[in-house]
Amino acid sequence: MNDISAALAEALRLIGSMDAQLAQIVSLSIRVSLVAVTIAALVALPLGALLAITRFPGRQALVAVLNALMGLPPVVVGLLIYLLLSRAGPLGEFGLLFTPTAMIIAQAVLVTPIVAALTRQVVEDAWLEYEEQLRSLGANTVDAALTLLWDTRFALMTTVLAGFGRAAAEVGAVIIVGGNIDGVTRVMTTAIALETSKGDLPLALGLGVVLLAIVIGLNLLAHWVKLSAQRYHG
Amino acid sequence: MTSMLPLILENLGFYAGGREIIQSISCEIAAGTRTVILGPNGAGKSVLMRLCHGLLVPTSGRVRWQQDTKAQRARRARGQAMVFQRPIVLRRSVMANVVYALRLAGIAPEECRRRAQKMLEAVDMTHLAERPARVLSGGEQQRLALARAWALEPEVLFLDEPTANLDPHATRNIERIIGAIHASGTKIIMTTHSLGQARRLGDEILFLSAGHLVERANVDEFFKHPRTPEAVAFLRGELP
Secondary structure: OHHHHHHHHHHHHHHHOOOHHHHHHHHHHHHHHHHHHHHHHHHHHHHHHHHHHOOOOOHHHHHHHHHHHOOOOHHHHHHHHHHHHOOOOOOHHHOOOOOHHHHHHHHHHHHHHHHHHHHHHHHHHHHHHHHHHHHHOOOOHHHHHHHHHHHOHHHHHHHHHHHHHHHHHOOHHHHHHHOOOOOOOOOHHHHHHHHHHHOOHHHHHHHHHHHHHHHHHHHHHHHHHHHHHHHHHO | OOOOOOEEEEEEEEEEOOEEEEEEEEEEEOOOOEEEEEOOOOOOHHHHHHHHHOOOOOOEEEEEEOOOOHHHHHHHHHHEEEEOOOOOOOOOEHHHHHHHHHHHOOOOHHHHHHHHHHHHHHOOOHHHOOOEHHHOOHHHHHHHHHHHHHHOOOOEEEEEOOOOOOOHHHHHHHHHHHHHHHHOOOEEEEEOOOHHHHHHHOOEEEEEEOOEEEEEEEHHHHHHOOOOHHHHHHHHOOOO
């Protein structure tokens, strides 16, 4: 018990003093996850919306596959991307393995199905309501997709943030493709795993507190923005 | 521009869910008059309107507009509009809702804004122009839906029970606007549950029963001397 409280006190001191090592790790984490989620959202939002409003043979199967991909095991994704990026792999010549770019790719691959599947659900619910009106006004598929994405923007914000939470909290994939190199590819989750195994509990705990604060804080903010926006816009 | 009317239905049929919802309806609907489609619940009124508007594809027969050439068909999408029982307004301002419809119709941005302003004036909603449309009352949303449809300057306007969910005051407003749209030269084709509304707004009645067009007459004649047993029974069922 004493160990924990001592470690926690030291962790809070590290946060309070803006410890350089801790700040560096936190900022890399946020940058990697932000870029990954942005890429994922750019792909997943249109993809989810189109899947919601188009009808074609095999669509149900595709929806089922997409939903299943939400549960992609991160270590498997990490392994596959490792194989693609390694020296001997098809993308080996770009030398991306053990760089932040590799981590961004891994997180984007993990998050895209999550955002796409949740977007598909949100947009499809709206489409049921809007379909006749939009078709009556002469909207084609692309018009309808853009209109629905904009009209469900508050719900989709939560979806994208769920993706960010997943990216920032993920450890299995980024440790494989990033390598957890100090000062280069060490992010919060990989640092926590390493420091814990080394016994440096204060740094691990400090990072844990920051990670929790970011994930919970963002979601509270999103919830509040969504509520007030919906109160205003109906 | 040549007129897209009359609207010609040829042996129109629609089959869904193991049921013939519309059965071999043939008729010609002319320009000018206000046509009211009447009939009991489940007679197929809403489905008939959706077939005419092109939201549903007939399973037999066809819907034909006058001079239905390729060039006409492209223009036709803009020649008609529809207002639904439950108005669907977008999560943006009242003004933006009208502008949205005009933009989809391919109208230039400055012209959109000008026309939208004029339309909001016509339905007495100028003071609500910047309000988010989704928080308006049901009656206001339906007025917005009418303004949005009217802004397209359609040759034909379909209305599916436009006042079904509204109180008498809102209903009066909506009926006044429908009258004004008709007066501006738009053909009105509508369904209603209210016989009073059919009398007030209709010129001619198409009476549907179980998917068949069983009687067609002008309003006075239909209410005074219904010719078919189905229509007699329907009118007798009227509540005071």
